Amino acid sequence: MTGLPIESAKQVLDSCEARWFIWLFLFVIMPCFTYIIYSASIDKFYIGATCDLIQERLRKHNSNHSGFTGKANDWSIVYKEAFADYSHALKREKDIKKWKSRKKIEKLIADSEHPDL
Numbered sequence: 001m002t003g004l005p006i007e008s009a010k011q012v013l014d015s016c017e018a019r020w021f022i023w024l025f026l027f028v029i030m031p032c033f034t035y036i037i038y039s040a041s042i043d044k045f046y047i048g049a050t051c052d053l054i055q056e057r058l059r060k061h062n063s064n065h066s067g068f069t070g071k072a073n074d075w076s077i078v079y080k081e082a083f084a085d086y087s088h089a090l091k092r093e094k095d096i097k098k099w100k101s102r103k104k105i106e107k108l109i110a111d112s113e114h115p116d117l
Contacts, residue, residue, distance in 0.1 A: 032089040034096065036079035036109065037061060039072040045105055046075065047096050049089040054080060079109045 032051040037058065038044070046069050050057045058077055061069040069075055083089040099105065
């Protein structure tokens, strides 16, 4: 009988389990988000989408950089919506940005399950 030695078979199995766990974590446990952050110091909202950990994304927005959110360092998450994949999160981000209405964004936040995020 030919086949993989027991040690090699175990490594393949371990490798498959590791890949399955990574896939499960990235696509099931860790969804993508459309999010809205707010800065009181400049009285502005920022709308974005990410598959990163939401707190890590917020940390990047609050860091010293040259983008729009670099103008302030007091951004806080006021809204988030989970999606199974980035394409859906990005579509929602673009839909919200198309509104071009602060009142509509404020209503979305107020009507959300957790308006006090």
